[in-house]
Amino acid sequence: METKQGHVHVDNVEIRFQGRDGPVTALAPTTLELAPQTFTALIGPSGCGKSTLMNAIGGFVTPSSGRITLDGAVIDKPSEQVGVIFQQYALFPWFSALDNVRFGLKRFGLSKREEVDRARAALDEVGLSAHADKFPQALSGGMKQRVAIARTFAFGPKVLLMDEPFGALDAQTRLVMHDLLMRVWQKHKATVLFVTHDVDEALLLADDVHVMSSAPGRLIRHYALAQPRPRALNRAGSDLLDIREDILGLLRPADATAL
Numbered sequence: 001m002e003t004k005q006g007h008v009h010v011d012n013v014e015i016r017f018q019g020r021d022g023p024v025t026a027l028a029p030t031t032l033e034l035a036p037q038t039f040t041a042l043i044g045p046s047g048c049g050k051s052t053l054m055n056a057i058g059g060f061v062t063p064s065s066g067r068i069t070l071d072g073a074v075i076d077k078p079s080e081q082v083g084v085i086f087q088q089y090a091l092f093p094w095f096s097a098l099d100n101v102r103f104g105l106k107r108f109g110l111s112k113r114e115e116v117d118r119a120r121a122a123l124d125e126v127g128l129s130a131h132a133d134k135f136p137q138a139l140s141g142g143m144k145q146r147v148a149i150a151r152t153f154a155f156g157p158k159v160l161l162m163d164e165p166f167g168a169l170d171a172q173t174r175l176v177m178h179d180l181l182m183r184v185w186q187k188h189k190a191t192v193l194f195v196t197h198d199v200d201e202a203l204l205l206a207d208d209v210h211v212m213s214s215a216p217g218r219l220i221r222h223y224a225l226a227q228p229r230p231r232a233l234n235r236a237g238s239d240l241l242d243i244r245e246d247i248l249g250l251l252r253p254a255d256a257t258a259l
């Protein structure tokens with residue numbers, strides 16, 4: 001559970017689905033490296049294949065060609081080495097917050113005591129100690145996503161895939177979640193791939209930002225961000241605002257001026 005690395009190599013991966021009117025290319029041939037324990041944001045227009053790429057790294061979708069490896073081993077099915085957090089909270093409504101986190105630990109053969117201790121520590125890390133016995137319906141959206149984060153980090157995945165995890169939250173809660181995620185990630189250091197539609201979110205959080213083209217998606221631009229955290233977009237001397245303009249230009253539909 002503890003040995004970390006988490007080098008992901010997406011090697012010339014193309015993904016096609018059988019659509020109603022024939023095959024659809026969801027992801028054009030794509031090569032991407034996620035260095036161990038870095039935070040990569042993926043941004044692109046709706047339908048460009050972001051979730052498809054993420055699902056392939058999660059082992060939920062098989063590439064039509066090319067291959068994906070984690071520390072050299074081909075990913076061909078979901079495993080406990082890769083954690084996933086989606087926009088929809090995916091908590092079990094009939095389990096308390098504590099039991100939701102415990103559920104993620106079931107397959108590790110811990111004693112009940114170890115399981116509960118570990119789950120409590122994970123909830124503590126996300127500031128939910130006082131809510132451990134509450135059921136999801138009694139938790140706010142931000143709190144539910146905290147439980148999902150606790151559940152995932154509790155089992156120590158090498159890779160964490162986050163598909164618009166804060167997309168359903170209000171702006172204020174999102175900021176709080178950014179701080180929380182940075183804190184927890186810097187402690188546990190999984191390799192993170194984070195899909196978002198929000199350019200600012202990508203710039204505030206990521207070491208690397210990849211921009212995808214519209215469908216069939218491919219990676220069209222990479223930005224390596226070395227700005228120290230915590231970041232502010234308008235800090236003097238920072239070029240984040242220029243990068244933001246650049247990315248918004250890339251995402252603007254080519255025919256927007258004709259509207």
Ligand SMILES: Nc1ncnc2c1ncn2[C@@H]1O[C@H](COP(=O)(O)OP(=O)(O)OP(=O)(O)O)[C@@H](O)[C@H]1O
Nearest residue numbers: 017018019024026045046047048049050051052053
């Ligand atoms: N299982 C599937 N079968 C057929 N087509 C699919 C399947 N999954 C995805 N697609 C198609 O692949 C393309 C890419 O979808 P995907 O969900 O990866 O895009 P996305 O960039 O994540 O979109 P969004 O930002 O709206 O979530 C879309 O045209 C979608 O309809």
